[in-house]
Amino acid sequence: MDDLDLTRRLLAGTNPVPAQALDGVADRPQAVALRRRLLATRRDPALPLGPLLRGGRRRADRYRRRAGAALVAVVLTVAVVVVASPWSTPDTASAETPPILSYGLVGATPFGKAEGKPAEATLRRLARVAAARPAAPHPGDIAYVRTDNWFFTASMDGKTRAVGIRPVASETWTAPDGSGVRHDRTSPPLRLEGWLPPGDPTGTVESTTLPAGTQIQPTAAQLAAAAGPGGVRAALIDGIGCVPGSSEADCLLQDIPQVHNQQVVPGVVDSEMWQMLAAEKGVVTLGAVTDRAGRPAIAITTSLELVAPVRCVLLIDPSDGALLGFEQVAMDPKAGYVLDVPAVVGFTAYLASGWATSLPS
Amino acid sequence: MREKQFEAMFAELYPVVLGYAARRTQWHVAEDVASQVFLVAWHRLDVVPDDDEHRKAWILVVARNVLANSQRARLRSARLDVRLRAGLAAGVPVVELDPADAVAERLVAGTAMRRLGPRDQEILQLAAWDGLDLDGLATVLGCSTGAAAMRLHRARTRLERLLQVGSHSSTLRPVGELDGADDGGDDGDATTDGGW
Structure with missing residues (x-):
């Protein structure tokens, strides 16, 4: 038994969101709406997304982290402009309380x-x-x-x-x-x-x-x-x-x-x-x-x-x-x-x- | 053509990304993270790997970066948990405090894992929760496969050591011990809600 197997055995039952809890999430109304919005968005392969595409840093690099943060700000700004608030749930009536759960038969209905x-x-x-x-x-x-x-x-x-x-x-x-x-x-x-x-x-x-x-x-x-x-x-x-x-x-x-x-x-x-x-x-x-x-x-x-x-x-x-x-x-x-x-x-x-x-x- | 490729990738990987983020933050934040990840994927379809395993690791790299950025943004604007600060200082997104933690804490292993450093926690979680193999771990963590194997081995050894200590010193009994039954929380035992 290798380290991967041993790790999975040690941590069996600790996964807070098992894969089964995610069945069908790509077909839920919010995900479907997201997919449609993205497909309706003009692609721009030239966007400066490099920092988001790199694997973990091998050593601390303050300069790169700051540069990454600046670029992320650009990306997030673009995201907000391009995708007009796609992640605000319509049935959260008040910003002061926790979001209402995503019930399967409620979908986009308030x-x-x-x-x-x-x-x-x-x-x-x-x-x-x-x-x-x-x-x-x-x-x-x-x-x-x-x-x-x-x-x-x-x-x-x-x-x-x-x-x-x-x-x-x-x-x-x-x-x-x-x-x-x-x-x-x-x-x-x-x-x-x-x-x-x-x-x-x-x-x-x-x-x-x-x-x-x-x-x-x-x-x-x-x-x-x-x-x-x-x-x-x-x-x-x-x-x-x-x-x-x-x-x-x-x-x-x-x-x-x-x-x-x-x-x-x-x-x-x-x-x-x-x-x-x-x-x-x-x-x-x-x-x-x-x-x-x-x-x-x-x-x-x-x-x-x-x-x-x-x-x-x-x-x-x-x-x-x-x-x-x-x-x-x-x-x-x-x-x-x-x-x-x-x-x-x-x-x-x-x-x-x-x-x-x-x-x- | 690009649209078909994206739709197929979305159907395959949206649950992966949402699950990755939801294991580490609140559900509504996880949905935001998933939105941003697929925005990136849409714009950069040209660099998305063709084969399944590399594609999954690629998108988890993006998810990891988006989540860490989200946590850093909140760090600047809010008072955050000390563990989150420690994780961000180490350059990795961490599992935040949320109701799901309460479930994890009833298991000795979940409690012991919290005593590990953020980097150890991350590699263990990527292997156990997100199902990455060594190649995937190497891609997400930005290291060689050999280095990923070594890091995993060391983290797993440290976790085992904590578990051995915990089994002798813990005064809190997990649920399974209380009622004498297995916890029943093993992923393989979870039942889907399909058909309901």
Whole structure:
């Protein structure tokens, strides 16, 4: 086995964007539009592109780097002139929030007008693969869940409005009686270009002890014991409730992540949830998407006619029917975010879940 | 004729370029990088290699330069992560902080790789993530095939050494250890979303 093979074995599983996540990207509307724009552009082989065509430098060369930077500025200027802003996505309503994900069935349609397609068949397929998912090993009764979350944050200081994305990395350990421990590492709001502001780079960690009986959402065990998809639906609506004025489909989409936030959800329970949504009026799919952790997913949300002020988009793993995360997109100024809508106001990625033998000390 | 050649190259290499950039930066920045790379390719079709492997390496050279330039431009205008500064100082584009990192960090190898120097990281990533062979590595890194082989060997050895140290000292258990199952993140196991 040579160094190439050994390297690939050592780093197996670390690739943040596997090749499979890129299937079909050249046929997506944005890529097709780019190709058309370029083909409609008059070629100029005399453009000074040399620095961009050279392999890595063998040694540091300050002069060449500066010359390269100057030429790149020329190239970028030409690019902006020749290709009039080809990389601004039309459905990013506000420059202050993260871009809306590129959903396969949305394409060039503004997200605020993206109807999607009926999700029944898709959800039934997801339910089948979820039902076939093997159960996680069960060495103990403590459910462990790790998530990365990002929340929209805005503050006013005089006439200045500071807007950012606040990342919160959470770990929860939950015992069968509902007691548990939660660790939240809250970092300062990210700049909108995605970088942390100066200061404490690690953020602050807050540990919360949850006494038994304080959690309202049904446990995975209770959902597993519920009688079929209808029982799961009733357990969610009765247990978590519904914001007044919201449709039940919208409530269910909001409720499902609350179960996953602290529970190890078996495949059979996910399967019943997807079956339940398949029968729900107003649930649509926005197609395939790559989530913010680079994983392929299927997007499920509510149809526009349900008029949810904040549209919740569930991202489900097509290979095993597991919930990978969810996105919150403000669709209506009434949502109260003081933003141009539609705009992403939060997202959560489920990164790990499993059973542990004890709560953390 | 040129149009047909470009369309074929676009279909073949757009995922390669987008993937290369998306592994190292945020998705929307990666799309910008891909746009610029193919703008360059369109204007310089006359120098695009004919054979598949050299064409892939050629376009990754362009992608590497465009990405590094993009990161340098942001370095001048924004406060950036210290690792990015270190990578740019070494003349290589690096993997930025983004949500994808959280997934990589659950794997011991991903964490250990971050402790390597930017040049070591780059050659390991080009080999493991972007699938380049030694000729491709040499083209992208601007060195001879022999030098690329030596650099890869040294980087891989250093990574192994860190992994051995990490396996004795790490207090963080990866996901697979927690639930006793394999991580399941191996590329070969990933399922496409085709047909959904």
